[in-house]
Each structure stands twice: as C-alpha cells, then as structure tokens.
Amino acid sequence: MTTVSIPHTDVAGEPFPAARFIKEIGRGKNGARSMTRMDAHALYRAMLEGRVSDLELGGILLSMRIKGESVDEIAGFLDAAEASFAPLAAPAGEFAPIIIPSYNGARKMANLTALLALLLARAGAPVLVHGVTSDPGRITTAEVLAALGVPASTDHAQAEAAMARGQAAFLPIASLAPRLSWMLSLRRVLGVRNSTHTLVKIMQPFAGPALRLVSYTHPEYLEMLGEYFLTASDPARGDAFLMRGTEGETVANANKAQQIDWFHGVERTVLVEKQLLVEELPHLPAERDAATTAAWIAAVLRGDVPVPPSIAEQVEQCLTTSRQIAARPR
Numbered sequence: 001m002t003t004v005s006i007p008h009t010d011v012a013g014e015p016f017p018a019a020r021f022i023k024e025i026g027r028g029k030n031g032a033r034s035m036t037r038m039d040a041h042a043l044y045r046a047m048l049e050g051r052v053s054d055l056e057l058g059g060i061l062l063s064m065r066i067k068g069e070s071v072d073e074i075a076g077f078l079d080a081a082e083a084s085f086a087p088l089a090a091p092a093g094e095f096a097p098i099i100i101p102s103y104n105g106a107r108k109m110a111n112l113t114a115l116l117a118l119l120l121a122r123a124g125a126p127v128l129v130h131g132v133t134s135d136p137g138r139i140t141t142a143e144v145l146a147a148l149g150v151p152a153s154t155d156h157a158q159a160e161a162a163m164a165r166g167q168a169a170f171l172p173i174a175s176l177a178p179r180l181s182w183m184l185s186l187r188r189v190l191g192v193r194n195s196t197h198t199l200v201k202i203m204q205p206f207a208g209p210a211l212r213l214v215s216y217t218h219p220e221y222l223e224m225l226g227e228y229f230l231t232a233s234d235p236a237r238g239d240a241f242l243m244r245g246t247e248g249e250t251v252a253n254a255n256k257a258q259q260i261d262w263f264h265g266v267e268r269t270v271l272v273e274k275q276l277l278v279e280e281l282p283h284l285p286a287e288r289d290a291a292t293t294a295a296w297i298a299a300v301l302r303g304d305v306p307v308p309p310s311i312a313e314q315v316e317q318c319l320t321t322s323r324q325i326a327a328r329p330r
Helices: 019-025 037-048 054-067 071-082 113-122 141-147 156-164 178-185 196-202 219-231 290-302 309-327
Strands: 098-102 127-131 169-172 210-216 238-244 260-264 267-272
Touching: 019 054, 037 054, 037 071, 037 178, 071 196, 071 219, 098 113, 098 196, 113 127, 113 141, 113 290, 113 309, 127 141, 127 156, 141 169, 141 290, 156 169, 178 196, 196 210, 196 219, 210 219, 210 309, 219 238, 219 260, 219 267, 238 309, 260 309, 267 309
Parallel strands: 098 127, 098 210, 127 169, 210 238
Antiparallel strands: 238 260, 260 267
C-alpha cells in the first residue's frame, strides 16, 4: 500500500478539515493510500481535540477499519495519543514498571489477568493495569480485582501511590486518558472497533522506560505490530512482549502457552515457544464469573492451588526483562 503526504494547514483550536485525508484513506482496502506518520499524528490529534466534525470523524474511523493501519499511521496516531495525557511516574527500584492493558475481558474462560498482575507485584515489580471497568457479556479484569479487594485508582496520583506501596494498580482508561476513553466509546455508536482499540494496547503511559505486555487478536496485527516495535518505536521507551491474546487479554493461556516475542532495541527474540496443549491441564476456576475467579486467584496466591505453568513462565520472563530495563544506563 502506497503512502501519501497530504499538504494541510493545522491551526490550533480551529476546525480541522479532514476531507482531503478521507479522500485517500477511504478508497477501500485495495485502493486506499496510507498517510505519513506526521499526517497521521496531525489528524489523530485533531480528532482527540474534537476539531473534526462528526460526519468526517465517522468517515475516518470506518475508512481506517476497512483499510487497516500502516506502521506509519499507527506510529503517528500513538504519538498523538500519548501526548494527550500526563505521563505516570514509577517508583525507583530494581524493576522497571510493567504495563498490562486489559480491554477485552473473558467470555468463555476465566480471566486470569489479575493473577498475572498480582504475582508480578508480589515479586516487587511496579505493575500498572489499565483498561475498561465493565463490558457487557464479558468479565473484566477490573471486576476480578475489585472482588479481590483491589479497588480502581481514581487518578494518576492514586495509581502511583499504589505502585509505591508495592501493590498492583488498576487505572481505568477514563481516568488515565479521558480523550482516548471517549474514542473507545464510539464503538457503541458505530458498532465496530476503531484504531484506538489498538493504540490503548500498545501505548506506554510512563515518563521513563517500561515493559509493555501487548496482545493481538488477528494474525495481520502480528506482522504490523512486530514491524512497528522494530522500526518505529523509540527504544528509550523500553521493551515490549507481543503475544496472541487469551480472549484478547495479555495473560498466557493456562491450557496452551502462546508464543511470546520480545522486542528490545532493534532486535526481536522468541522468549516462549507456542504449545499446542500443555502436558497436564491445570486446575482452573469452575466458572468464569468475577467472584469465582477471584476466589481461585486468592487460593493460588495462598499456595493452595499451583500457578499454571504457562503463567508462571510469563511472570519469570517479565521480571527478568523488567530488571534488565531498570539496569540500563539512561
């Protein structure tokens, strides 16, 4: 797909005419041309600032949904997204912060993202989980954490204080990045996801370097996001683990470990090989509701139930890499 640079004048605070962009990206999957990183940044910033009309905004979101994002476009969008909210500060220590986005929840099996977060925090790593608090028909990580007695933080300061105390922090996207939360809410209006659903899974909300846990749901995103982390992401922002999501969540599947790719600098390393099925199926929650899942996670944390091996391995890989990031000179 070709890339086009579109001449435009962006005046802060004034309406942003987007028709010239829609003309290029709205020609369908085969006829559309991609924007440059600079143009994508300018367009998405204007969208977040509410300077694009509703009609044009709908056209942009649907055009991108059909066309798919290029690496330059996702990079430009992310530049604007991360600039739209204040960054978080992580506590000093031997670990760099670990970021766990949680935007899918669970429909068929128990959502064990909270277990991953709590195991990492118990080992001493600063852990930030960010995501949605509820999703009809799904069990969210926020609901499981609440059942475990871990309330959501109301703002950046509360999340930072929780991490400083050695606790996993959950910060709703509405509190972390209100403008991105609004963009996510447009799914209820249009009926389909938009580029923001990818951005919130790859963004790095800390001022310093961190480890991002990133999941994808569709195979084409494996290559696009892999190329992004290798060619367009700033290595100074930290590393990323990329894996096929467990129902979209970034926790390893307890029944069949996914491949985890580690992006560090300009290198890509396979940390965990894909398994078709674990040798012995672990004992998992009987139901997927938040209360049952929380009770099972509490039993694991007490040592009454073993940690599923795939999640235990994910925890160790996260801790090892988090230490390495923290030890690098800045």
